[in-house]
Amino acid sequence: MSTGASRKWICCEDGVPHGRLSDTEAPKDFVQSVARALRILDVVAGSKEPVRAQWIASEVNLHLATTSHLLATLVHVGYLERNERTYKLASGRILELSSRLEQDWRPLASVTESFEARGRGHR
Template identity: 35%
Template structure:
């Protein structure tokens, strides 16, 4: 355990020196005996956590991978906390999704026993035309990307309320203004209504969405507008990497 602690102290010390540092300096700053520091530095270089160049030590690829992983976990935690906050505040399930590499990806869902999420009974990726999440994401794409998506995942009847054909869907998407929540009522799942709010994440199409039982459909627009207002008050929580 002592060796691990000393090695971690060296890693932290190297991380503080953007332009590298020699072994003697690292030993002095960590309070380690020079032979101990040399031994640990050689081991860390061998394992890829450090690299040595012209007598100076820098973070290696293995340490950088650890750093990237920690950053991703922190960003995901931020997303989870934001969605849970909105779930409890508004009393609805909250979803976060993006359009990445030609696919709809629901990255996070926050629900509760009293407000359960809509069951994914038909693959969300293949039924984007039928649910608010997919419609909101597709509305943010250009015409070519929309048609490419529909060529791969054509419109199909999911419920009696589903949009009937590509043309009808494309006309609906063209009417979306990028500010108003996209709403669907029982198009994906009977007994459920949904609203999705477009979110700007650089060039990535993203959305935060909610759902309600159909019998509470009169709450949907008000809840969506409340969520939209809350998102506007918390811009930092939405600076979300699509890599989570």
């Protein structure tokens, strides 16, 4: 069963994703804790409101203690913000990553100028 864009997760009989790749799909150097942390980021990002650790744990099908440790780490490294008992994406770190991605996708000025010049010539 797929729970996201081309992500395959092992599911139990009731169809709830366990949040881990099957052994046959994961590479030998796969780091489960990193995958779990990224899954937590996906879940928090998918929520319109700040969410509680217990809800996150339920969504990613991890024990609350494991989820709490991963949440604390994600807060410490700047990917999540904690307010009282809820978590949300830390906009500063996420925007920083987003701007890096945008820079990678932004066309070079010379290419942009070339297309603009061609456009002016066809009018």
